[in-house]
């Protein structure tokens with residue numbers, strides 16, 4: 001049975017005090033428009049579980065999805081959208097930092113990057129915030145359907161090399177459009193939950 005076959009929306013939080021107390025969670029983070037909502041929908045095999053935006057940077061909530069057996073998938077607000085007012089941006093960056101640094105029930109981070117624009121400064125910031133926890137990060141290079149096979153394997157190798165400074169990082173190609181890479185994500189997340 002798929003890890004995501006029972007997935008359902010659980011709750012929305014606007015601050016760290018309102019997060020669920022029990023269970024274990026895997027968080028999805030990424031720059032606005034990187035393809036995070038599409039990836040969650042593709043993994044869940046649903047069209048509209050997470051909101052796919054035409055206007056990136058709008059969803060500034062932490063959304064919890066229940067996977068069953070005290071396991072949660074956490075959809076973090078997208079970062080790096082230029083049109084967001086400075087004070088809002090600062091608030092959410094602080095919240096993301098505190099969440100990644102202090103959330104005990106967070107067992108791993110899935111970091112979504114557009115395969116054409118990987119490892120931007122804010123992605124590096126996320127890796128730096130989370131690294132001290134010693135917990136694993138899995139990078140999804142999304143929209144891989146937009147690259148040729150050759151470009152995709154070159155990007156994969158480059159990002160793998162770029163991630164060397166951070167331990168416990170893995171990376172794969174992913175396409176929501178072509179539904180490529182789904183099984184590999186599931187295997188990684190299952191490993192985290194079963195560890």
Ligand code: GDP
Pocket residue numbers: 030031032033034035036037038039051052053054056057078142143144145146174175176177178
């Ligand atoms: P989010 O802001 O990170 O949640 O990104 P979305 O999931 O809303 O996707 C942003 C845009 O990229 C949308 O127009 C999606 O249709 C498009 N997109 C997302 N994933 C893919 C993919 O795998 N392939 C292609 N070609 N487009 C994608």
